[in-house]
Amino acid sequence: MKDKNEPNISAQIGEADTWLDKGKTLIRQNKLAALSALIILLIILAAVFAPVVAPYDHLQQSLTDRLKDPSAAHLLGTDELGRDVLSRIIFGARISLTIGLVPTLISMAIGTILGLFAGFYGGKTDFAIMRLADVMLAFPSLLLAMVVMYTMGGGLINIFIALSLVNWASTARIVRAQTLSLKEKEFVEAAKSVGVKKHVIMFRHILPNCLPSLIVLFTLNIPSAILSEASLSFLGIGAQPPSASWGLMAVRGKKYLFSEPWLSIAPSVAIMIVVLAFNFLGDGLRDVLDPYLKEQ
Amino acid sequence: MKKSLSLALAATMALSLAVTGCGGSNGNANSPDTNTTPADNGGQQTGGNPENGGGIAGTVPDDTTGFFLSVKNADIQTADVQKTTKDYEIPMNIFDRLVDIEVDSQGTSRIVPSLAEDWEISSDGLEYTFHLRQDVKFQNGNDFTAEDVLYTFKRLLTVEGGVNTELLDQVKGAAEVINGSAEELEGVEQLDDYTVKITLTEPFAAFLSCLTAPGLSIFDSEATEAAGDQFGMDPSVTIGTGPFSFAGWSFNDQLVLVRNENYWKGAPALPGVIIKIIPDTETQTMMFENGELDIIDLDFVTDATDRFLETYPDQIVSGPRVGITYLTMNFNIEPFQDLNVRKAVQMAIDRQAILDALYGGRGQVEQGIYPFGLIGYNDSQTKISYDPEGAKALLAEAGYGDGFTMELAADSSSSDTVTMVLEIVKEQLAAVGIEANIKNYDESTWLETRKSGELGSFVSTWTADFNDPENFIYTFFGNEEKTRIRSINYPDTEVMARVGAARGIVNEDERLAEYRALEEKLVHEDAAWIPMYSRTHLWAVSPRVQDFKPVWSGVSDLVYYSVSLSE
């Protein structure tokens, strides 16, 4: 993190930091964030290549091998239907990561567009969009997601909708705030003065400048989506079996906490690792990328 | 100036929050044992009879030592048993019914007197005359008379939000009362203060059994009328004749029962019962093991049962759950019209394996419609064998050698164990080439689709409301409508006509023989239904619990009258 007390060294040496430089700074300054990035990458790879990586078919039941303790054959033991827990966690990464990514992408896309419009056009547009955002923000997020799931029933698609609906408002607020300040910047004024079209200014000139904040926000929203899904699973309105998210595995495994603790601990630890990794990466990225996002 | 103004505003708001908080907490959080329902003065008017010497409805004593500590995983919705089809625990303990059921150690059950000490049945099976006990008082001191029976039965049919009207379907004039064309219930007459005559529209052999149903608990006409819609909600106005009075209910927290010292059968041994509401089953487990509970229903912690059996071998109480788990096939969905397909599915499922895997083998594989423990249960009928090869052959014969796809409909509100059953069934069907896809419905859609007769195959359990095969076979195969709303759509109207007619067979042996024949026809000839298994219901009790006995049907609702605690 740069110290404002010192003159901006980058400015002094006359070069803006490139993305590569920022990456290097991240690795040099914040080993933890770099490590987190590596872990996330590995988990994504494991999810993508799950059929290759997983030692067993995650759906293969074996009623005679139920609830086996961890062993060389089954590193994390087997579950209540005799399925290999490690394989299920590897395959579960697909669902959990999807649940982390898809609603976050959707909600941030909505939030970004609305935030841009609100900030850029101001006036009534701004008022309408921001009051709508206020309404969304006034709901306790889990409760809102519960209501949506209540209305539409369980299932992955509905989880996406529920979580997207919950999260767009905060993105909209941040993008709006940045748009407001970027709008006054010289380069935007310049673009305006030479008659560049409004949507071009919004999407070509302002949006790229919001990108660092959005990237940070993105990394911080993913874990909260994963956790929200776990909460919904606890209430029985999250992912539905046989598709197994980590949250659902933890919920179903917790009944065996006293006798076969790995059934709930393993997926919980998986969640914890991913959540912490995204958090640390997000914090690290913010330090490197983003002067705006001090709140959050 | 400005600063102080804004400070004051903020403070006022914070304060108003705090005051709301505190105001409420005086009422219930500081003294968790008091009931929080708006008791007002209702308690004094109807329930507050201090001469009763304890067991005053709506009043929780300060001293609750010696109370039995029980637990439920969800709070009840009402104690008004005419408005619920599942919250039977409180009604079973605070009310009595005209007759009761008693099961001896051999498992044979019989109807025994309760509020009715004697009765006669006319030879045509249409008229029942009940002679009521004359020494019974309600918990508020009112006498129990025939008038209360009349009131209760009429209320069952007319009360707003009543859900047990079916129980009196056969009573003459019931339909007219329901649709509003008659004021009085013609079929229930008061012959004198302690004699009631009930007339049916057609003979109904199971009627006496039906009267043991919790839904037909008898209320105090005076107190119930006065209570209005608070009956069942406000403990102080929820009055019965039962061994305990309803002392307190703080929602989502606990229910309290207190001994009725004047109970006509003699006061119960327990001074009272506290039923904690704990939704999380792991929390329940830890509470039990920490000594914070006297009982835990292992049905809610199925997965911990093995460990409990090992750890507390001497503290396990069990009883058969008189209920059958079944898998349906919808005759309206391809290819279940084909008898061979249905038989193949029957044979493709390894029921014993499921019972072993998920319930530790505690229970038994069922072969018919009437489960173990029910009158009419037949342990010598044809067996369905697990035979995947045979199933494949039958499928091939039916022209489905390459299998087919079908739906397994899951209700998202059902327990994890049921979901696991579906997952196993899916695998077992896959082994004979049938691709079963689990489709998740939310509860209301599931119910609605099932009612419309369009739901795919599903697994569910039917537990006895009263001890008679009628309660089972008629529910699923009673007539076209009954089989449609279960999404079975059994097409043979002749067979269903027989099911309806069997209800009127007065001779008990003949009736049971007909029921057995129908069971054989439906399950084994027509393969219209796949019986899975019935289970043993287990509870673990604390070492101080004596004489705990589950109710005959093995449901989770407990009756505390016979229980005592050693100290």
Added chain:
Amino acid sequence: MNEQLLQANSNAHEANTELVLDIRNLKSHFFTAKGVVPAVDGVSIQVPPGKIIGIVGESGCGKSMTAMSVMGLLRYPGKIVGGSIILSGKEITHIRPKELAKIRGNEISMIFQEPMTSLNPVYPIGHQVREAILLHQKISKEEAKNRVIDIFRAVGIPEPQKRYYSFPHQLSGGLRQRVMIGMAMVCRPKVMIADEPTTALDVTIEAQILRLMKKLCEEQGTSIILITHNMGVVAEICDYVYVMYAGKVMEQAETFTLFEKNSHPYTQGLLKSIPKLDEKTDRLYTIDGVVPNLLHLPEGCSFCTRCSQAQKRCFSEKPYLYETGQNHGVRCFQYESGVHLDGK
């Protein structure tokens, strides 16, 4: 005076107790992702008592870094990597934070460029100045308050009693800078560093502030290091001037000498770029080019890329600071005949 300085320069490793502040061959580097930036690269500055020393140069030349290094305010990724700072005969370059805290604000204090942001917005100004007293002197809060009001009066804050309770945002920039000066002077330090104290202020106020500083300096015997890029300011109040460029001192001389006999091409450029009323020119003079990237300094003289008089060797060899006359040093090969003052 002249002799003193010369002596100090030539005997760099001997402590000179006559000097209030003696900075010797100071090197402060920044360790960035792209490499090490030598922001201060072997700077030596001598501050005698009661004098005003000016440091001039374009932005980014290392003058502020020098001040920060002296105050021990340099923070990561900046670090002092060599040289020494001697305050009243005491080495303070690497002393412990506790010792440093005792000196700061007490023996040596600093005024910053941004009066608008240099005061804490959530505390009344009086408290902020009082804190400086209470930190270093064992007197009662009441006494301290009176001292604050006195100093407020001394720095020309109207209604000091009332202003004591004002918050920074209620004051104009000029007043805030007066508060800052008051805070810096309240413990009567030996040296006060003023880092572009008037840059953010109106020209009219600038003159008042400068006069105030000079007056206080004379009254209390405090030495001032005035950092500025404004040659006019230098001419007005400084006794001695250091010209810095790319982390090095390019020329040092008494103010009068510098303006008369400016020797280094860079200094000449700086002085030429001051607009003069009596000359008619079409456009202002500017030094060609920009301040070089400190990461990629030329191999030879760091000014060579912009120097109109640069010769071949200027691009390959680094010049020393050569003595050209009394108390006058220049870092340019044109004056190679003089004695090296770099202490190498």
Added chain:
Amino acid sequence: MFSKVLKRIAISIPVLIGVVLAIFIMLRIVPGDPATTMMGEHVNPAVIEKISREMGLDQPMYVQFFKYVANALKGDFGTSYRLNRNVTQIILDSFPHTVKLSLLAALVAWIIGLSAGIIAAIRQNGLLDRLFMGCALMGVSMPVFMTALILQYVFAFKLKWFPVSGFDSFRAMILPAIVLGWNSAGSIARMTRSNLVEVMQNDFIRTARAKGLRENGVIVGHALKNAMLPVLTMMALQISSMLSGAVLTESVFGVPGIGRLAVNAIETRDMPLLQGTVIFTTILIILGNLIADLLYNVLDPRIREGI
């Protein structure tokens, strides 16, 4: 100032109306007939129709909405389908438990969050930073029900320091408060840290150092108050996440609070109760935002003067 407060309150009103409308519409597009789903298996269609009429479900939606709002303004959120009791009354019965739980949890969150955040900021990017932030973040990084279960298992079941469940004594409240508070501590810690780091870059911090304050004095005396102002605003957001977290925490520990009500309402498909619970908690959040805003106004001299 006063007009500003009024304006702030005025802005909350459309939000409130929006909230009610949103919930109302959302719950009206539930598939299936609410009357059927609430009555269950044993009842005949005539009865269902009657109930449906009684609940006013046969009227056009806008009529239902205006009736609802009119009643809600009088403090009447309707009658619970299942409990046949006034929703307002049910909520007010449960509310004190949730308030107590939330306040205690807030205390825990602030203790953990602030101390971790401050230490992390002081030792920025050092080992202690990672350690304390990691600890604070642990509470958010596990599913709440697992955190609850594990703490319960260790401290109530194994060590027997606390009862496993219940909410009737202070001792019983500690574990739920820790679970819920820990869950929020992460974001407080993170915000405290980044605010402090941010504030530490301000010019006035340099001034404070230059006047001779030692680093701890700089942080405590000058940075903290500035850094805390935005964190204070986050209190409002905390209310929201606390109430969300309370849903699970209350279920695990058997606390009879509002979160449980919401779960009950969903499980039993009790529309009026769910509607009432959500609207009530939302009002709390809006009110919390308002209070935080006003407090911010009071504490920050710049805003106080209307600059």
